[in-house]
Amino acid sequence: MAGLTERITAAARTAGLLRPEVRADDLTALMGAAAWTRETAGDDQSDRLIRFTLDGFRPPAT
Numbered sequence: 001m002a003g004l005t006e007r008i009t010a011a012a013r014t015a016g017l018l019r020p021e022v023r024a025d026d027l028t029a030l031m032g033a034a035a036w037t038r039e040t041a042g043d044d045q046s047d048r049l050i051r052f053t054l055d056g057f058r059p060p061a062t
Contacts, residue, residue, distance in 0.1 A: 002028070019059050 005024040012018035030053055037046040 014058060018057055023059050 002024065005028050007028060009018065009022065009024040013020060013022075023031070034046065034050050037049055041049070
């Protein structure tokens, strides 16, 4: 899983879709947190929190 996450992270960064400081292990940790949130907080809140997280990963608009 770590190798796949590294490749996805590198591809997203190369495409300009990911902030340079985001690491593959950040994504792995947040995927676990997203799954936990889905189970405990419900669909509406977890969708909102995931959207906030994804927005924060994107590089600032230039």
